Amino acid sequence: MKKSPAPPIRLMLVDDHPIVREGIKSAFVSKKHIKIVGEAATGEEAVRKAARLKPHIILMDINMPGMSGLEASRRIGKLVPESRILALTMHENREYIIEMSRLGARGYVFKDSSPAELLKAIETVYRGEFFFSPRASQHLLRAFLQDEPAHKEKTSVHLTAREREILTLVVEGLKNLEIAARLGVTERTVETYRHRLMHKVNVRTVAGLIKFAIAEGITEV
Structure with missing residues (x-):
């Protein structure tokens, strides 16, 4: 029996420039596993359409007229927590990157990125x-490290051997x-451990995990 194809990734585009939205649609027109289900030119419109369409991924610009x-x-994030925000912006501003991460964005990509990226x-x-472009990741890591005094004592969080691994x-x-293949476990098991780690050390991003690992001496910069 022929296996049914996986459902496409439902994508919504949020940008106040039509040429940007058209460029993205053109880049993905041949990608059958990507389905653009909606567009918005303002923050207000994005909120309304996200609540109605419930896309898997929302490509979100930052600076727009009216609601940012x-x-x-x-x-x-409050109305449709199952929709994942991926920032797509021209701004290489540390404050924007940190704030989008704090608000729960699962990634941050710049508009000069290639269609492949x-x-x-x-x-x-x-x-x-999570997917933060290398430049965004560097900003996040520097911000976390600057916020972390070098002499701070280690935390009392206890990690199991598998969690540390x-x-x-x-x-x-x-x-x-890749981690699943390295350890001989399922991808779902790894995802469960990652979520457990984030909850245990009280962080929401990979950059937060890196900061914790450095503070605990598990890894070095």
């Missing part, structure tokens, strides 16, 4: 992982599937 992408992300970001976030591989930049 930051505020739209905050509201969507943007596609990879969408697919990665859809799988439940997975944390080390996450810090090395391995994806869930």
Whole structure:
């Protein structure tokens, strides 16, 4: 019996420039596993459409007339928590990157990225992982490290041997599937451990895990 194809990734585009939205649609027109289900030119419109369409991924610009992408992300996070926000912006501003991360964005990509990188970001976030472009990741890491006094004592959080092992591989930049293959477990098991780690050390991002690992001496900068 022929296996049914997987359902497409439902994508919504949020940007006040029509040429940007058209460019993204053109780049993905041949990608059968990507389905653009809606567009919005303002933050207000994005919130309304996200609540109605419930897309898997929302590509979110930051600076727009009226409600910003930051505020739209905050509201969507409360209204449609199952939709994952992926920032797509021209702004390489540390404050924006940190704030989008704090608001729950699963990734941050710049508009000068290649279509291949943007596609990879969408697919990665859809799988439940995080995708911050290398430049965005550097900003996040520097911000976390500057906020962390070098002499701070280690925390009292206890990690099991398996949790420390997975944390080390996450810090090395391995994806869930790669970690699963390395450890001989399922990808779902790795994802469960990652969520458990984030909950245990009280962080919401991979950058937060890296900060914790450095503070605990599990890895070095």
